[in-house]
Amino acid sequence: MTTSLKLISHKLCPYVQRAVIALKEKGVPFERIDIDLADKPDWFLKLSPLGKVPVLVVTTDEGEVALFESNVICEYIEETQGGAQLHPADPLKRAEHRAWMEFGSAILGDLWGLETTTDPATFESKRQALAAKFARVEGALGAGPYFAGDKFSLVDAVFAPIFRYFDVFDELTELGVFKDLPKVQAWRAELAKHPSVRTAVGADYPQLLRAFLVRHDAHLLKLAA
Numbered sequence: 001m002t003t004s005l006k007l008i009s010h011k012l013c014p015y016v017q018r019a020v021i022a023l024k025e026k027g028v029p030f031e032r033i034d035i036d037l038a039d040k041p042d043w044f045l046k047l048s049p050l051g052k053v054p055v056l057v058v059t060t061d062e063g064e065v066a067l068f069e070s071n072v073i074c075e076y077i078e079e080t081q082g083g084a085q086l087h088p089a090d091p092l093k094r095a096e097h098r099a100w101m102e103f104g105s106a107i108l109g110d111l112w113g114l115e116t117t118t119d120p121a122t123f124e125s126k127r128q129a130l131a132a133k134f135a136r137v138e139g140a141l142g143a144g145p146y147f148a149g150d151k152f153s154l155v156d157a158v159f160a161p162i163f164r165y166f167d168v169f170d171e172l173t174e175l176g177v178f179k180d181l182p183k184v185q186a187w188r189a190e191l192a193k194h195p196s197v198r199t200a201v202g203a204d205y206p207q208l209l210r211a212f213l214v215r216h217d218a219h220l221l222k223l224a225a
């Protein structure tokens, strides 16, 4: 039986935020420990095989297990904790949801590359790759307000932090990757209002992320000037 959950985190990490949203949706108590990814502590490197956050340290009667990979962590939370159900009961729909969770991670993969790109042509081709991915998301969305209709699911937990990231990124340089996609826009607006999303991300997130992006990216800095 689980006796405690400890989430190793970084304030800006959208992979961490999806796990936080899942925990909050379920009303599960947990401890959140923020670390400095530029100076990773030894205890963290021992726990995390890839040196990445999030890690969920699960303490049971039998000892401690450190889970890594955000989607795996979300699945574990869904399977073991009570509260709101965050996956569809039907196995085929559930598998479809898992695929879209992975798609969310692929979008983040494109976004990371964009942050550090200084060459305008590469920047543009990455921007187009993101636009193509969001066009696929538009095709997968129904009537809303959430990914699967009126029930908030783990797909919403994965995409909400992605949209928060874009909110800040777009202030620095308008990417326009979903400006002509009405369902994505409506979904993004709905998720921004959702209580677990608002508390998972933290009020200081926009300032911290803006400072991080500007400090780390000459291209964005130039565009923002």
Ligand SMILES: N[C@@H](CCC(=O)N[C@@H](CS)C(=O)NCC(=O)O)C(=O)O
Pocket: 010, 012, 013, 014, 015, 037, 051, 052, 053, 054, 068, 069, 070, 071, 105
């Ligand atoms: N596939 C991983 C990705 C996690 C990830 O990339 N986390 C970033 C922060 S947002 C990280 O820890 N980076 C540190 C590093 O790569 O050194 C997951 O889904 O958990």
